[in-house]
Amino acid sequence: MSGDGVRVLLVEDDQVLGEALRDHIAAAGHAVDWFTGVVDSMAATETVEYGLILLDLRLPDGDGLSLLRHLRGRQDATPVIILTAHDQVSDRIEGLNSGADDYLVKPFDLDELTARMLAVSRRYAGKPTSTIRLPGIEIDQINRNVVVDNEIQLLSAREWAVLDKLAARPGAIVSKAQLHEELYAFGAEIESNTVEVYISRLRKKIGHDRIETIRGVGYCIK
Amino acid sequence: MFQTPSMTRKLVVAITSVVAAFWLVAMGFGVLIMQDEFSEIFDSGIQETAERLLPIVNDDLAGRQAGNAPRGVAEKAATNREYLTYQVRGRDGQILLKSRDAPSEPFPIALAVGFSQTDTHRLYTAGTADGSLYIQVADALDHRREAAIEGGMALFFPILALIPASIIAIILVVRMTLSPIEGLRNDIGTKDGGNMIPVDEAGLPVELRPIARSVNLLLERLRSALEAEREFTANSAHELRTPIAGALAQTQRLLAEVPPSLAARAGQIERSLQHLARLAEKLLQMSRAEAGIGISDEKTNLFPILDVVIEDIRRSALGAGRIVLHAQGDARVERQVRPDAFAIVVRNLLENALVHSPARSIVDVYFDSEGLRIVNESAVLDQATLASLTKRFTRGPTQAAGSGLGLSIVKRFVEQMNGNLALHSPATGRPGGFEAAVRF
Numbered sequence: 001m002s003g004d005g006v007r008v009l010l011v012e013d014d015q016v017l018g019e020a021l022r023d024h025i026a027a028a029g030h031a032v033d034w035f036t037g038v039v040d041s042m043a044a045t046e047t048v049e050y051g052l053i054l055l056d057l058r059l060p061d062g063d064g065l066s067l068l069r070h071l072r073g074r075q076d077a078t079p080v081i082i083l084t085a086h087d088q089v090s091d092r093i094e095g096l097n098s099g100a101d102d103y104l105v106k107p108f109d110l111d112e113l114t115a116r117m118l119a120v121s122r123r124y125a126g127k128p129t130s131t132i133r134l135p136g137i138e139i140d141q142i143n144r145n146v147v148v149d150n151e152i153q154l155l156s157a158r159e160w161a162v163l164d165k166l167a168a169r170p171g172a173i174v175s176k177a178q179l180h181e182e183l184y185a186f187g188a189e190i191e192s193n194t195v196e197v198y199i200s201r202l203r204k205k206i207g208h209d210r211i212e213t214i215r216g217v218g219y220c221i222k
Numbered sequence: 223m224f225q226t227p228s229m230t231r232k233l234v235v236a237i238t239s240v241v242a243a244f245w246l247v248a249m250g251f252g253v254l255i256m257q258d259e260f261s262e263i264f265d266s267g268i269q270e271t272a273e274r275l276l277p278i279v280n281d282d283l284a285g286r287q288a289g290n291a292p293r294g295v296a297e298k299a300a301t302n303r304e305y306l307t308y309q310v311r312g313r314d315g316q317i318l319l320k321s322r323d324a325p326s327e328p329f330p331i332a333l334a335v336g337f338s339q340t341d342t343h344r345l346y347t348a349g350t351a352d353g354s355l356y357i358q359v360a361d362a363l364d365h366r367r368e369a370a371i372e373g374g375m376a377l378f379f380p381i382l383a384l385i386p387a388s389i390i391a392i393i394l395v396v397r398m399t400l401s402p403i404e405g406l407r408n409d410i411g412t413k414d415g416g417n418m419i420p421v422d423e424a425g426l427p428v429e430l431r432p433i434a435r436s437v438n439l440l441l442e443r444l445r446s447a448l449e450a451e452r453e454f455t456a457n458s459a460h461e462l463r464t465p466i467a468g469a470l471a472q473t474q475r476l477l478a479e480v481p482p483s484l485a486a487r488a489g490q491i492e493r494s495l496q497h498l499a500r501l502a503e504k505l506l507q508m509s510r511a512e513a514g515i516g517i518s519d520e521k522t523n524l525f526p527i528l529d530v531v532i533e534d535i536r537r538s539a540l541g542a543g544r545i546v547l548h549a550q551g552d553a554r555v556e557r558q559v560r561p562d563a564f565a566i567v568v569r570n571l572l573e574n575a576l577v578h579s580p581a582r583s584i585v586d587v588y589f590d591s592e593g594l595r596i597v598n599e600s601a602v603l604d605q606a607t608l609a610s611l612t613k614r615f616t617r618g619p620t621q622a623a624g625s626g627l628g629l630s631i632v633k634r635f636v637e638q639m640n641g642n643l644a645l646h647s648p649a650t651g652r653p654g655g656f657e658a659a660v661r662f
Contacts, residue, residue, distance in 0.1 A: 016468030020475045027478065058460060085463035086456070089527055089565035107467035107499045110474045112538075156529050
């Protein structure tokens, strides 16, 4: 995204903020379609393929999450960053569980927005988006759902980033450096043992035997 | 020192006292009636005895030669005490015959047929038709008193044993009767800002139902008021943040577009807006704390919330690469607190630790079933400074940006969560540093 412009759908009903966001995104070299309501935005997503959606939640004609659920419901994996004045952690968890890729609380710095857009775009670069089925585990990359032995497991954003990378090529070895890079691309500063920490957490949630450690090489999901 | 009045104790004391008093009065009446009845029986006894003895004595005296001196009927010495004594007297009052324990002197009463009484005896006098012979049968009043006392004691001693037994019975009955009040009291006692579930009216006695109904109405009104306040706070947050976000974004665009000569002034506006945003954020959090959103009806697993907040702050410029979490990945610590309140607590403690510690220094977060500890590097703070940090708009000896509200917001929320916030400097087990510990 840093170099290649994408088409961005901006859904924001506040005129002052919307204008500034539109200009900022355009100045970064992206095309921007700006809508102030759910209905118009939904119509736009059905006719235009966007590279990224910036989505406000409280809109005059409805809830932004309904647009997000509509997109994910029709298997549209366009990355979505929620922009909202709701800072409650329950709203944030609901937003991420509804299929959002990131969540930015107003007011925010435009540089912060740029960084988040870049991070989300990196995660999606060249990545297939589908549902991956392995014995006893189903990973829905679009809706970001993991079902283990018929039970939905809630993963944090970082845990999801690691699982997503491993599940992209089941059985293939993913090096620690690649997972490091994945966490970095996700927008996080990481410590030296971060990969081990998140592998350990994932094993506790999806089963210890499902992620194999290849000593000195990396990890693979079976 | 005054003891808190207890309905149970009052009832037990009052009922027991009244019952014991009634018993004692009843016993008194019983003794009086018994004494009266005893008198009738004893009077009947001495009358019967006198009337039966008189013809026998008359025949006996007529059938033998009369001696000059009176003599006892019983020639053989006897050891048993006589309850009834008698004297047989002639027309002139001389004692002709007497029982063994009867006095040698004539009874000091006239020889007239019927009942009479001296200081020591109750007597009955019977006489022959011609008035030549009289018999006086006497019953000692001591004997009658002894009978009355023994009869009274026979009533009194069982009462002595029955009073403690009745106290126990009354305590049991009162407790059983008052147990619905106890249950209702305990139920109402658990109600607070987090638990406003209606009191269960089913099974309550009819006398207590109006109380439960009133409490439920009050809870409903309180719940509505708190919900309205929370809703208002949430809406205020939204309405306040959006224009600040617009102004900040416009200013940052302005900074990107204005010539360098105006950049400094635009930068001042940006910093002012950022400060305003932080202050508005803290004031909104404070208003939420005042709205009492800390506690909840339901239990929440706190670890995922901690994880989300830490992850969020790690991605900011302030927290990037500086937070180390010491906790089990699958830690499950459930408490009856609102997720958003706990998130505000964690965010404020973390921001406080990050802002008031050297740049790029590590902030350690320890989390377990006991609670949360956040430790950062800092110079050692004295006790007076530590004590003042949780007061509103009070800041420690620092030049770092801050509102002076963060720790007071944390304290308010932690109190609502029935927890405890402790500030330590130096941090536990370290020569220096600052530690904020939240225990639930």
